[in-house]
Amino acid sequence: MKVFITGATGFVGRILVARLLGQGHQVRAWCRSPSRAQDILGADAEIVSSQTGATLADGLRGCDAVVNLQGENVFGRRWNSAHKGRLVASRVDFTQELVATIESLGAEAPKSLVSASAVGYYGADRPEPTSEATSAGSDFLAQLCDGWEKASQPSSQSKLRVVNIRIGLVLGRNGGALLKMLPAFQASLGGKIASSRQWMPWIHLDDLVELFVAALLDERFQGAYNGVAPNPVTNQQFTRILGQSLGRPTPFPVPGLALKLLFGEAAEVLLGGQNVRPQRALDLGFNFRYSELSSCLSDLLSRDAVTIGQSEEKKAHYQLTTETIIDAPLDTVFAFFSKPQNLGAITPPNLSFAILNPPSAINQGTEIDYRIKLGPVPMSWRSLIDRWVPQEAFVDTQLKGPYSYWYHEHSFEARGQKTIMRDTVDYRLPLGPLGRVAHYFFVSSKLRDIFSYREYFARTRFRAQAQLDTSQ
Numbered sequence: 353m354k355v356f357i358t359g360a361t362g363f364v365g366r367i368l369v370a371r372l373l374g375q376g377h378q379v380r381a382w383c384r385s386p387s388r389a390q391d392i393l394g395a396d397a398e399i400v401s402s403q404t405g406a407t408l409a410d411g412l413r414g415c416d417a418v419v420n421l422q423g424e425n426v427f428g429r430r431w432n433s434a435h436k437g438r439l440v441a442s443r444v445d446f447t448q449e450l451v452a453t454i455e456s457l458g459a460e461a462p463k464s465l466v467s468a469s470a471v472g473y474y475g476a477d478r479p480e481p482t483s484e485a486t487s488a489g490s491d492f493l494a495q496l497c498d499g500w501e502k503a504s505q506p507s508s509q510s511k512l513r514v515v516n517i518r519i520g521l522v523l524g525r526n527g528g529a530l531l532k533m534l535p536a537f538q539a540s541l542g543g544k545i546a547s548s549r550q551w552m553p554w555i556h557l558d559d560l561v562e563l564f565v566a567a568l569l570d571e572r573f574q575g576a577y578n579g580v581a582p583n584p585v586t587n588q589q590f591t592r593i594l595g596q597s598l599g600r601p602t603p604f605p606v607p608g609l610a611l612k613l614l615f616g617e618a619a620e621v622l623l624g625g626q627n628v629r630p631q632r633a634l635d636l637g638f639n640f641r642y643s644e645l646s647s648c649l650s651d652l653l654s655r656d657a658v659t660i661g662q663s664e665e666k667k668a669h670y671q672l673t674t675e676t677i678i679d680a681p682l683d684t685v686f687a688f689f690s691k692p693q694n695l696g697a698i699t700p701p702n703l704s705f706a707i708l709n710p711p712s713a714i715n716q717g718t719e720i721d722y723r724i725k726l727g728p729v730p731m732s733w734r735s736l737i738d739r740w741v742p743q744e745a746f747v748d749t750q751l752k753g754p755y756s757y758w759y760h761e762h763s764f765e766a767r768g769q770k771t772i773m774r775d776t777v778d779y780r781l782p783l784g785p786l787g788r789v790a791h792y793f794f795v796s797s798k799l800r801d802i803f804s805y806r807e808y809f810a811r812t813r814f815r816a817q818a819q820l821d822t823s824q
Contacts, residue, residue, distance in 0.1 A: 354378040355568065356412050356462060358450070359421030361392045364468075364519075364526045366638065366701065368561045369393050380539065382411050389484075390526035391706050395693035408453045413460045417568050420467040420504070422446055426493070430616040435779070437494055440711045447503035455510055464513040466567045467504040471520045471553050471580060472496035476624030478526075479551060483631040484518075484576045493621060501576065513574060515567040520580035520628060524557030526700035532666070533594070541602045541705055548588035553580040556642035556651070558812070566638055578630040582643045597649040605806040627809030655800040657807045668755045668778035670791065672799055675772045676807045682766040685773060686743050688813070689762060690714050695722065697813075700805040708732075716740035719751065725740050726798065755820040773810065775803060 359365045360381035366676055369379050373396050380398045383389035389399045394596040396677065400411040424442040429435050447467060454461050469626040474482050475489020488498040497518070505510040523583055536542045560579050567573040585593070595602035611619040615650045630638070642648040663671035676687050692711050718737040721729060733753060740745035743764065750758035757780040765772040779797060781787030 353416045353568070354380060354416050354417040355419060356380045356382065357419045357421065358382045358446075359423065359468075360397070361389050362421055363524065363701065364522060364557065364560060364564075365394055365419075366697070367423045367524070368421075368564055369397055369562050369810060370697065371565055371815070372398065372568075372807065374813045374815065380411055380415060382408070388706070389587040390693060391696035392701070394697035395691045407823065408450065409457060412450075412453055412457075412462060413457055415462045417464045417466070418450070418454065418462045419564060420447060420465065422448060423468065423500075426621070427615065427618060430454060431492070431618045432616075436492065440775060443500040444503045445495060445499060449745060451504060451506055451512075454512060455506055461512070464515070464568065464571075465504060466515045466564055467575075468514045469497050469501050469507065469518045469576070471518050471578065471626045471628050472621060473501070473518050474628065474629070476620040477550070478624075478626040478628075479549075480627060482579055482626055482628045491620065493618065498792065506670070513571060515573045516576045517567065518576060518628075519560065519561060520553035520578070520584075520626075521557050522557055522560055522694070523554055525647055525808055526685050526702050526801060528557070530652060531702060536596075537594055537598055537600055537602065540602075541604050542591065542595060542602045543604035543606060544591045544602070545587050545606045548586060548605070550587050551584050551627040552587055552590050553578070553584040553626055554590070554626040554645060554648070555579055555581045556648045559640050559642055561631060561812075562641075563638060566633075574637055575632075577632045578628050578632050579646070580628050581640055581645075582630060582634065583645070583795065584627055584629070585645050586624070592651060593645050597646070597653055617753075634774075634800070639703045655804045656720065658800045658803045660796050660799065663778045663780075665759070665778040667780060668759070669780045670778070670796075672775070672777040672779070672803065674713070674775045674803050674807060676810050677767070677808050678771045678773055678814050680771060681769050682743060682764055682771045685771040685810075685814065686764050689764075689773070690742075690746065692718075692720055695720075698806045699724070699811045700802060703802070714740070720748075753780075754781045775806070786824070 355377055357365060357379060360369050361383055371380050371688055380400055381389055381393055386399045387406055400406040422442060424438045440578055444674055472493035473488050475494045476491050488494050497811055501516045504514050504516060522528050522695050529776055539692045563579055591602050608623050624706045651687050657670065660672045663669060690697055692707060692714055695707060696705040703780045704725040706723045708723060711720060716737055716739065720735045734752035735748040736751050737746060738749045745761060745763040760777045763774045781791055
């Protein structure tokens with residue numbers, strides 16, 4: 353299947369692209385910045401952009417299906433008439449244009465459209481159990497979602513199959529709402545929001561991605577589906593479970609008045625909530641891997657795959673090791689990890705990774721310049737491929753960057769139709785005792801995050817099957 357995706361470089365889109373490519377599908381992504389999109393999505397995604405003269409029709413022509421994830425950030429700024437206009441334009445107006453373009457293509461048009469929506473469709477305060485049959489609310493966000501879904505509906509004579517997925521609070525690694533919550537909770541500064549009785553319909557990012565995949569592949573999907581886990585929680589329960597998962601107290605409540613002063617009208621989204629269930633997905637036999645919040649957070653917060661200890665290398669102070677079993681043969685895995693264009697795809701999105709001089713291939717002696725951000729601080733890095741043994745290992749060393757020594761060996765071993773990938777990094781920070789303090793309080797944690805994400809991405813990219821049980 354060839355899938356056209358809008359919003360492909362976002363928090364949900366980049367993992368959806370990885371899953372589809374891993375299942376052998378082709379992906380064509382509609383993006384504003386072609387170079388940034390290639391850095392994020394990797395070598396195997398086809399990028400189309402108006403910056404290079406392409407039109408929506410050019411991108412859609414010959415594709416089998418469309419996923420529409422495009423939309424301005426709801427909490428990007430306080431809601432005023434201008435921002436509300438951007439929200440409507442990026443969702444309703446763009447979706448209308450997308451559907452009109454699909455219908456104009458005739459025999460070359462995609463046959464199905466899976467378009468995002470949100471549980472805000474039901475209104476800011478719906479404490480009663482809510483299913484897809486519940487009517488839309490009356491506040492701005494509800495009407496925005498209602499208009500977004502109506503814009504995705506084709507004309508009466510069209511044969512386009514349309515699925516709308518009403519997304520809840522998406523929890524994933526190194527991005528989204530959880531990334532914004534963690535600093536306060538890790539510092540024991542987290543707490544309940546206002547009354548804390550409001551419902552929080554949540555979903556693990558992996559389950560949401562699999563729901564999109566299922567909606568693409570299974571023609572039984574038609575109409576609206578709630579993209580939430582089967583067991584929503586109140587804000588009070590969410591706060592308690594997140595605090596327990598981190599081993600931190602949660603003593604500081606956030607007053608509703610403070611949110612209203614900060615976000616204005618948009619605060620109603622945080623102060624209200626929806627008690628939403630994914631009834632229609634469950635009726636079709638969709639299997640949620642993470643139906644309980646505790647198991648979801650346990651998965652997302654785990655960094656057990658990464659170990660950091662003292663290095664035996666004289667030039668280094670520390671050694672990081674990790675081992676991942678990947679559900680794909682050695683030649684496939686090695687080919688993916690040896691393409692420089694895939695470096696950005698395996699890097700946490702919050703690091704804003706960009707290759708400055710992308711080489712066409714990696715070989716011994718190849719130098720790669722790239723840029724990352726640690727919070728607001730931009731950082732340049734130059735790596736040298738110091739050793740290159742195809743299908744077995746390669747080593748990169750730092751020529752320029754934040755470490756005084758960096759030696760990273762990537763090794764690969766076939767085990768039947770699976771591959772064992774190992775990373776071993778010997779490294780040293782500058783500034784002597786100050787470097788050791790920085791390592792203890794910041795650097796070791798950041799490295800665990802980065803290599804945990806690599807391990808997660810590898811498992812995601814090469815996990816063979818979607819979770820929809822089609823045997824029913």
